[in-house]
Amino acid sequence: xxxxxxxxxxxxxNNHGGEEFHxxxxxEACDLDSMVSAITLAYYLAKTSSSKxxxxxxxxxxxxxxxxxxxxxxxxxxxxxxxxxxxxxRDEIDLGGLYEAGQLVLxxxxxxxxxxxxxxxxDVVTEVIDHHIVDRSPSRNCRVTAELVGSCTTLVAEKxxxxxxxxxxxxxxxxxxxxxxxxxxxxxxxxxxxTPKDTEYVIILESKFPDLPPRGAVFDSLQNxxxxxxxxxxxxxxxxxxxVLVGLDIRLAISAIYxxxxxxxxxxxxxxELQDFCxxxxxxxxxxxxxxFTSAEPRRQIAVYSLQGVLRAMVSNVLEQATSPDLELSxxxxxxxSHVTAYSQGNTVxxxxxxxxxxxxxxxxxxxxxxxxxxxxxxxxxxxxxGHPEFMDRHVEYNSEMSERHGDPExxxxxxxxxxxDEIKGKGFGAGFSRQMEAxxxxxxxxxxxxxxxxxxxxxxxxxxxxxxxxxxxERINRIxxxxxxxxxxxxxx
Numbered sequence: 001x002x003x004x005x006x007x008x009x010x011x012x013x014n015n016h017g018g019e020e021f022h023x024x025x026x027x028e029a030c031d032l033d034s035m036v037s038a039i040t041l042a043y044y045l046a047k048t049s050s051s052k053x054x055x056x057x058x059x060x061x062x063x064x065x066x067x068x069x070x071x072x073x074x075x076x077x078x079x080x081x082x083x084x085x086x087x088x089x090r091d092e093i094d095l096g097g098l099y100e101a102g103q104l105v106l107x108x109x110x111x112x113x114x115x116x117x118x119x120x121x122x123d124v125v126t127e128v129i130d131h132h133i134v135d136r137s138p139s140r141n142c143r144v145t146a147e148l149v150g151s152c153t154t155l156v157a158e159k160x161x162x163x164x165x166x167x168x169x170x171x172x173x174x175x176x177x178x179x180x181x182x183x184x185x186x187x188x189x190x191x192x193x194x195t196p197k198d199t200e201y202v203i204i205l206e207s208k209f210p211d212l213p214p215r216g217a218v219f220d221s222l223q224n225x226x227x228x229x230x231x232x233x234x235x236x237x238x239x240x241x242x243x244v245l246v247g248l249d250i251r252l253a254i255s256a257i258y259x260x261x262x263x264x265x266x267x268x269x270x271x272x273e274l275q276d277f278c279x280x281x282x283x284x285x286x287x288x289x290x291x292x293f294t295s296a297e298p299r300r301q302i303a304v305y306s307l308q309g310v311l312r313a314m315v316s317n318v319l320e321q322a323t324s325p326d327l328e329l330s331x332x333x334x335x336x337x338s339h340v341t342a343y344s345q346g347n348t349v350x351x352x353x354x355x356x357x358x359x360x361x362x363x364x365x366x367x368x369x370x371x372x373x374x375x376x377x378x379x380x381x382x383x384x385x386x387g388h389p390e391f392m393d394r395h396v397e398y399n400s401e402m403s404e405r406h407g408d409p410e411x412x413x414x415x416x417x418x419x420x421x422d423e424i425k426g427k428g429f430g431a432g433f434s435r436q437m438e439a440x441x442x443x444x445x446x447x448x449x450x451x452x453x454x455x456x457x458x459x460x461x462x463x464x465x466x467x468x469x470x471x472x473x474x475e476r477i478n479r480i481x482x483x484x485x486x487x488x489x490x491x492x493x494x
Contacts, residue, residue, distance in 0.1 A: 008042070020105060023104065035060055037129065040157075059090060062089060109128075129159070158201055160176070174212055235276075239255070242254070245359055302342070302355075328345060
């Protein structure tokens with residue numbers, strides 16, 4: 001595998017215009033599932049291709065500078081003896097240039113539609129392997145493998161084991177098995193993510209390579225790495241699992257923090273770093289939702305930061321007065337940040353997924369008051385954001401580290417993708433429903449989105465299995481049937 005990645009890097013650096021580049025592109029969340037799917041599928045394609053003029057390249061769909069936010073992925077590479085320097089990130093390959101030169105072919109893994117900014121390359125997408133609901137239109141030129149399994153890596157493993165099992169070695173098998181185990185919450189049925197196919201291919205890989213480490217130990221180490229923020233700067237900690245709400249004169253960042261809030265606020269120069277974070281990213285208020293584990297139960301806390309005292313007091317009051325759910329907040333006074341209001345949160349089930357609607361309702365109410373002609377408090381600092389295009393949109397939610405489509409880390413607490421929440425059935429089930437439930441709130445990615453199997457938006461284990469109506473299940477089955485029939489028809493015509 002290391003030799004393959006080294007050849008990919010060399011191929012990109014020594015492009016003289018004579019080769020075709022077949023890029024396997026992961027999603028913008030760039031979680032472990034997406035990374036492993038991209039690398040192993042590109043490896044399979046390279047090992048099974050007879051062409052000498054095609055360079056197969058896995059591309060991680062984030063800038064290299066954001067990779068440290070994927071703490072579990074960085075840990076995973078070290079465990080599998082793969083140098084991070086050999087990976088190719090989105091800012092290290094000119095996909096647009098290759099497309100214009102007629103040198104580009106694309107395969108998509110862990111997503112099935114190119115984002116708006118990349119949609120001009122849609123005509124060179126020849127294959128999709130994904131475990132989300134299919135949003136793309138059928139095409140004779142694109143082969144689609146889509147199934148609502150727990151991990152996209154499961155579908156890649158199935159392809160390799162069926163078509164080229166000889167390319168497997170202990171390293172590749174470990175990569176495949178470990179990614180599935182993490183994404184499927186250690187294959188625990190109670191987490192609501194694992195499907196029979198996920199279990200089937202984990203068992204096959206383990207039977208072929210019986211010396212693989214115990215899956216429980218692998219899951220624990222990767223899960224611990226996911227929430228290990230000890231090596232991150234304050235800016236990185238705030239961006240690791242970030243969502244943004246935008247109103248008329250408020251741009252609010254809500255971040256999941258994986259440490260005790262008092263310890264977080266005691267970091268050196270914290271007040272200056274919070275102010276710098278707001279100025280750099282055009283925010284005028286931060287809501288930091290901290291989660292830490294002192295025992296079997298999570299400990300949750302909230303901190304509200306803003307240089308504008310009226311704004312800080314208003315957001316704090318909204319959270320204090322919330323009843324759906326009641327956050328059960330009690331003040332924390334022993335910290336040194338003068339522009340922060342901090343609380344202990346008695347309701348430990350109320351993850352960020354539960355707090356977001358409270359803040360969204362607050363934004364809607366303020367805009368409604370303005371449209372009805374009532375006076376509305378304005379905040380100094382909004383002027384600084386008027387030139388920022390995102391600031392002009394109302395009620396807009398932006399996601400970091402992995403968008404709502406891809407999930408976020410608090411979710412594995414829910415997803416035990418860091419603040420996941422209600423989509424405990426996994427990416428395929430949650431993503432389609434989350435878009436319907438956003439009540440018109442748009443979303444975009446300011447930073448790489450957080451994967452959906454995370455421990456922080458209310459672990460799947462917190463609430464048991466999701467309640468699905470017969471109509472919803474039938475609708476999903478119908479969509480899968482339509483996709484399969486279209487794919488089979490296309491394949492038969494070829």
